[in-house]
Amino acid sequence: MRLQALLSLVPFYILYSSIPAVLAQAQNLILDAETDAFINNVLADWKSPGGAAVAFVMKNDRNEWVDIEYKGYGRATESGTKMTEKTTFNVGSNSKHFTVLATSLLINNASLTPRLTWDTKVKSVIPEFNLTDPVATREATLLDLMTHRTGYPLHDFAYRYTDTASDAIRKLQYHRQSAEFRDIWQYNNNMYITLSRLPEILTGKPFARYVKDNIFTPLGMNWTTYSYQLANSEGQRADGMTREGLDVYTDPFAGTPRATKYWTSMTGGEDGSVLAAAGGVITNAIDMATWMQTLLLNGAKPGTNQSVIPPSGLRRAATALSVQTGMPRLPNDNFGVSVLTNDHEYGKVIGEIIKAHIIDKALKLQPIDWNSRYKAQKSITPVRATPRPANPAPPALDFPQIAGKYNNNGYGQIEFCQVQPVNPSASASCTALASNITTILPGSVRPGIPTLFAEVNSPWFSHIRLEHFNANWFNISLLISTATNDSAKPYWTFNDKSSSDNSITAELNVEGNTTGLGFAGFWGGLWDGAEAGVPKPQGPTVRDRAEVYWDKL
Numbered sequence: 001m002r003l004q005a006l007l008s009l010v011p012f013y014i015l016y017s018s019i020p021a022v023l024a025q026a027q028n029l030i031l032d033a034e035t036d037a038f039i040n041n042v043l044a045d046w047k048s049p050g051g052a053a054v055a056f057v058m059k060n061d062r063n064e065w066v067d068i069e070y071k072g073y074g075r076a077t078e079s080g081t082k083m084t085e086k087t088t089f090n091v092g093s094n095s096k097h098f099t100v101l102a103t104s105l106l107i108n109n110a111s112l113t114p115r116l117t118w119d120t121k122v123k124s125v126i127p128e129f130n131l132t133d134p135v136a137t138r139e140a141t142l143l144d145l146m147t148h149r150t151g152y153p154l155h156d157f158a159y160r161y162t163d164t165a166s167d168a169i170r171k172l173q174y175h176r177q178s179a180e181f182r183d184i185w186q187y188n189n190n191m192y193i194t195l196s197r198l199p200e201i202l203t204g205k206p207f208a209r210y211v212k213d214n215i216f217t218p219l220g221m222n223w224t225t226y227s228y229q230l231a232n233s234e235g236q237r238a239d240g241m242t243r244e245g246l247d248v249y250t251d252p253f254a255g256t257p258r259a260t261k262y263w264t265s266m267t268g269g270e271d272g273s274v275l276a277a278a279g280g281v282i283t284n285a286i287d288m289a290t291w292m293q294t295l296l297l298n299g300a301k302p303g304t305n306q307s308v309i310p311p312s313g314l315r316r317a318a319t320a321l322s323v324q325t326g327m328p329r330l331p332n333d334n335f336g337v338s339v340l341t342n343d344h345e346y347g348k349v350i351g352e353i354i355k356a357h358i359i360d361k362a363l364k365l366q367p368i369d370w371n372s373r374y375k376a377q378k379s380i381t382p383v384r385a386t387p388r389p390a391n392p393a394p395p396a397l398d399f400p401q402i403a404g405k406y407n408n409n410g411y412g413q414i415e416f417c418q419v420q421p422v423n424p425s426a427s428a429s430c431t432a433l434a435s436n437i438t439t440i441l442p443g444s445v446r447p448g449i450p451t452l453f454a455e456v457n458s459p460w461f462s463h464i465r466l467e468h469f470n471a472n473w474f475n476i477s478l479l480i481s482t483a484t485n486d487s488a489k490p491y492w493t494f495n496d497k498s499s500s501d502n503s504i505t506a507e508l509n510v511e512g513n514t515t516g517l518g519f520a521g522f523w524g525g526l527w528d529g530a531e532a533g534v535p536k537p538q539g540p541t542v543r544d545r546a547e548v549y550w551d552k553l
Contacts, residue, residue: 029067030067030069030358031054031056035357036071038354038357039052039073039354040073040074041371042354042371043073043074045371046343046346046350046375049243049255049257050074050257050341050342050344051072051073051076051082051238051341051343052072052073052074052341052342052350052351053070053071053083053085053087053089053284053285053339053340053341054073054339054340054354054358055285055288055289055292056068056069056289056338056362057289057292057293057335058334058335058362059335060334061334065293068289070285071085072084072086072087075241075257076238077238077239078239078241078257078259083238083342085285085286086236086285086286087236087237087238087284087340088282089282089283089284089341090240090262090279091279091283093189093279095277095280096146096192096277096278096279098211098215099195099207100146100195100313101215101317102199102214103116103142104309104312104313104314105214105309105310106199106202107313108310108313113202116142116198117142119143122142122194123137123138123140125198126194126197126198129169129172129194130170130173131150131152131172131175131177132173132177133177136151136152140181143321144181144182145192145194146191146195147185148188148191149183149184150182150186151177151179151180151181151182151183152175152178152191153187154187154190155410155548156189156190156460157411157461157548158175158190158412159193159458159459160274160412160457161273161274161459163274165193165196165197165200165274167274168193168194169193169197171409171412172190172194172410174408174411175190175410176547178534179534184533184534189278189279190278193274193275193278196272196276196278199211206268207272207277208268208271208272208280209270209271214308215308218308219308221290223236223283223284223287224282224283225270225281225282226272226273226276226281226282227272227282228262228282229269231282238340238342239259239262240259240260240342241257241342241344242255242257242258242260242344242494243255243256243257243258243344243345244256244492247499248381248382248500249499252378252381253346258482260344260480261480261482261483261494273459275459283340285338285340288338292336292338293336294308296334298311299313299314337355337362339355339358346378349374349378352374356368356370357370382501383500384499384501385497385498385500385502388467388470392469392470392471393470393471396471396508397508399418400418400426401515402452402508403416403417403418403423403426403452404416404552405552405553406551406552407553408549410548411548411550414456414464415429416452416454417429417434417452417453417454418430419452420445420449420450420451437453441453441491442491442493443496444463444465444477444479444493446467452465452466453466454466461478462480463481464476464477464479465477465478467498469505472507472509473505473506473507473508474506474517475498475505475506476504476505476506477504479495480493504519504521505520505521506518506519506520507520507545507546509542514551514552515551516549516550516552517552518543518545518547518548518549519546519548521547
């Protein structure tokens with residue numbers, strides 16, 4: 001049963017599969033010495049700074065559990081804590097599965113007013129839901145939001161840590177549309193943020209508490225939470241691990257192991273954060289085993305057969321409506337595999353390798369060398385950034401005139417501060433930022449390139465860097481100032497891709513007495529939301545060509 005087919009939930013970590021009944025009787029452990037050696041070898045081969053936690057469950061046709069296993073491998077934290085089955089991870093977009101099934105509970109609740117169906121129009125329940133497209137505003141249903149077919153791209157940088165779901169929803173009316181309503185699949189976290197308003201409107205409970213009370217607690221998933229603070233207090237939380245100093249042109253796998261900033265660390269506790277519904281679930285291999293058992297039991301709690309998730313909700317979620325990829329996965333039921341990883345650069349691939357190996361083993365298939373196949377793909381050298389011209393043309397305005405506060409109603413205000421060359425007329429806030437930038441973002445100011453920075457309270461990055469390229473064009477980098485436990489080097493700069501082509505640009509625009517910046521290529525794919533073939537904005541003006549346009553205040 002490919003439960004992700006409807007939702008397009010980036011199914012890198014969790015797969016629900018089937019095996020012939022004869023194999024379901026097998027008593028041999030899957031996570032045996034051979035599997036242990038394989039996983040440890042994969043982690044070593046990819047020079048992973050982190051590790052993986054794996055869960056495997058198998059039942060027979062009589063719904064008897066013949067195998068329930070979970071185990072940890074590698075490193076959970078920068079300090080060297082070993083990975084175990086209790087280690088907790090943020091599961092990212094797999095959280096959307098819980099959001100859809102929580103919505104199915106609301107749909108199944110006959111006591112609520114108004115009654116919901118899968119085809120309920122969002123606007124009828126959430127009055128603040130307004131989009132730039134009046135048709136999508138009027139006609140979008142719960143299913144449209146779930147299946148990423150509203151016509152809007154990611155726009156992930158619009159919301160801030162301090163936003164509520166209502167704040168994020170109110171910004172939607174200013175986001176530029178990139179496709180027609182219900183035309184194509186385009187990934188959009190903002191629409192899952194919108195869904196998180198439903199429990200609060202209909203039951204008075206914040207989304208995260210509603211899911212805890214109606215799914216996590218009834219199933220005994222006691223490790224699972226939306227609260228970073230709670231997960232951190234248990235002492236079992238995995239660091240997101242990355243490679244400082246990674247040079248993809250010499251060795252795409254080497255670097256100093258470092259913990260990254262935990263992107264849901266600034267949350268509202270068990271009330272959740274603005275990103276709870278889109279990607280806020282924190283869990284471990286033990287609870288994922290319980291969750292997979294529940295799914296394989298059609299929504300019933302393992303051991304009691306108490307119905308927790310309505311079977312009709314699971315069926316709806318497993319019925320393809322908007323499919324991310326046409327490639328089929330293994331159908332039906334009887335075993336489940338969950339692979340949780342904390343390797344930032346290659347965790348998704350490592351998870352795929354481990355998952356595929358376990359499936360081959362469970363099905364007693366001739367093993368395929370998945371590791372070599374995936375590693376060959378990742379060993380391809382990326383495109384280098386185009387060098388800045390030796391004698392670049394100046395922009396239409398002097399750099400101190402470009403610096404200042406900018407606004408986009410869908411994204412809010414940001415202040416770009418000139419840090420190189422030094423701007424003697426800078427504001428107090430910019431003077432403070434410039435004096436501290438080489439400490440909090442070491443190596444981020446490159447000699448000889450006029451550079452501006454903006455500090456942004458975003459879950460995805462801490463600073464935007466604009467480096468002048470030529471004429472009115474600037475290269476954009478989204479950087480994360482990352483604290484360390486090293487007093488000699490208290491911070492390091494994460495996500496600096498200045499040597500490789502990340503295709504994010506800003507274009508200066510001067511119209512009479514007004515100034516603006518047109519951004520394009522955000523995150524390498526903001527506009528299309530990972531859907532190939534969506535044409536970029538076109539037109540004769542900077543405003544026409546911009547995915548997001550900022551007006552200077």
